[in-house]
Amino acid sequence: xxxxxxxxxxxxxxxxxxxxxxxxxxxxxxxxxxxxxxxxxxxxxxxxxxxxxxxxxxxxxxxxxxxxxxxxxxxxxxxxxxxxxxxxxxxxxxxxxxxxxxxxxxxxxxxxxxxxxxxxxxxxxxxxxxxxxxxxxxxxxxxxxxxxxxxxxxxxxxxxxxxxxxxxxxxxxxxxxxxxxxxxxxxxxxxxxxxxxxxxxxxxxxxxxxxxxx
Ligand code: E4P
Numbered sequence: 001x002x003x004x005x006x007x008x009x010x011x012x013x014x015x016x017x018x019x020x021x022x023x024x025x026x027x028x029x030x031x032x033x034x035x036x037x038x039x040x041x042x043x044x045x046x047x048x049x050x051x052x053x054x055x056x057x058x059x060x061x062x063x064x065x066x067x068x069x070x071x072x073x074x075x076x077x078x079x080x081x082x083x084x085x086x087x088x089x090x091x092x093x094x095x096x097x098x099x100x101x102x103x104x105x106x107x108x109x110x111x112x113x114x115x116x117x118x119x120x121x122x123x124x125x126x127x128x129x130x131x132x133x134x135x136x137x138x139x140x141x142x143x144x145x146x147x148x149x150x151x152x153x154x155x156x157x158x159x160x161x162x163x164x165x166x167x168x169x170x171x172x173x174x175x176x177x178x179x180x181x182x183x184x185x186x187x188x189x190x191x192x193x194x195x196x197x198x199x200x201x202x203x204x205x206x207x208x209x210x211x212x213x214x
Contacts, residue, residue: 001174001175001178001179001180001181001182002023002024002052002180002181002182003021003022003023003171003181003182003183003184003189004022004023004024004025004026004052004053004055004161004181004182004183004184005021005022005024005025005026005183005184005185005186005189006025006026006027006028006031006163006165006183006184006185007025007027007031007035007185007186008027008028008031008032008034008035008037008042008046009031009034009035009186010035010037010042010045010046010049012186013025013046013049013050014049015186016186016189017049017050019189019193021189021192022050022052022189023052023053023181024050024052024053024054024055024079024081024181024183025046025050025052025053025054025055026055026083026105026161026163026183027039027042027046027054027055027056027057027083028057028083028107029057029059039056039057039073040073040076043073043076043077043080044076044077047076047079047080051079053079053081053103053105053124053125054077054079054080054081055081055082055083055105055107055125056073056076056080056081056082056083057083057084057107058070058073058082058083058084058085058093061085061087061089061090062089063089063090063092063093063096066082066084066089066090066093067093067096067097069082070082070084070093070097070102071097071100071102074097074102074103080103081103081104081105081124081125082097082102082103082104082105083104083105083106083107083127084097084104084105084106084107085106085107085108086106086107086108086109086114086117086118090106091106091117091118091121092121094106094118094121094123095121095122098121098122098123098124099122103124103125104122104123104124104125105123105124105125105126105127105161106118106121106123106125106127107127107163108127108129109126109127109128109129109143109147110128110129110132110133110143111143112143112146112147112150115128115146115147115150115151115158115160118158119150119151119154119156119157119158122158123158124158124159125158125159125160125161125180125181126147126158126159126160126161127161127162127183128140128143128144128147128160128161128162128163129163129164130143130144130162130163130164130165130166130170130174131164131165131166131170132164133164134166140164140170141170141173141174141177144160144162144173144174144177144179145177147160148160148177148178148179159180159181160179160180160181161179161180161181161182161183162174162179162181162182162183163183165182165183165184165185165188166188167188167191168188168191168192170182170188171184171188171192
């Protein structure tokens with residue numbers, strides 16, 4: 001399973017890249033606002049750090065505005081993936097962007113039927129938001145299972161990108177289900193590396209190292 005970082009913060013992206021942990025990056029308007037950076041500036045700088053798919057989200061909600069923004073963003077770098085909301089105008093734009101050879105990530109997916117339509121439109125990635133479904137008292141990962149089954153049944157090429165990930169159990173479940181990608185905040189990437197037995201074992205080794213005759 002590929003791991004992307006879900007961030008627009010260059011410091012966080014560099015840290016995850018230095019760990020060798022990431023294969024790509026996802027951004028969204030909220031992450032850009034949090035990092036206080038212009039979308040185009042952020043995308044250019046991220047493309048200089050990470051060599052993999054970099055999702056840049058459109059702000060438009062009509063097919064025409066999505067296409068205009070998507071085409072301009074795709075010119076920034078060959079790795080740019082246009083992130084499009086799962087609305088009817090968005091699906092029309094995805095169909096056209098795909099025909100033009102531009103990669104897309106269909107975002108804000110909350111049902112199997114939405115994922116079916118995104119795949120039929122030719123999306124490169126589909127992003128089911130598991131954490132936001134969990135927040136409603138639903139099992140977010142069940143949606144990932146459904147999408148993987150639908151895509152397997154009909155051999156769709158669209159990659160399942162698990163989004164809105166909140167903790168390491170989401171990552172483990174995504175990998176066990178066989179999702180293609182999981183996008184994580186830096187905090188969760190760090191949590192994946194941590195284990196109390198590793199800390200304890202290291203402390204003991206360092207203590208014993210002092211007792212070795214020189
Ligand atoms: C995915 O591409 C989104 O940027 C992200 O995962 C949304 O996560 P949130 O629900 O934590 O905002």
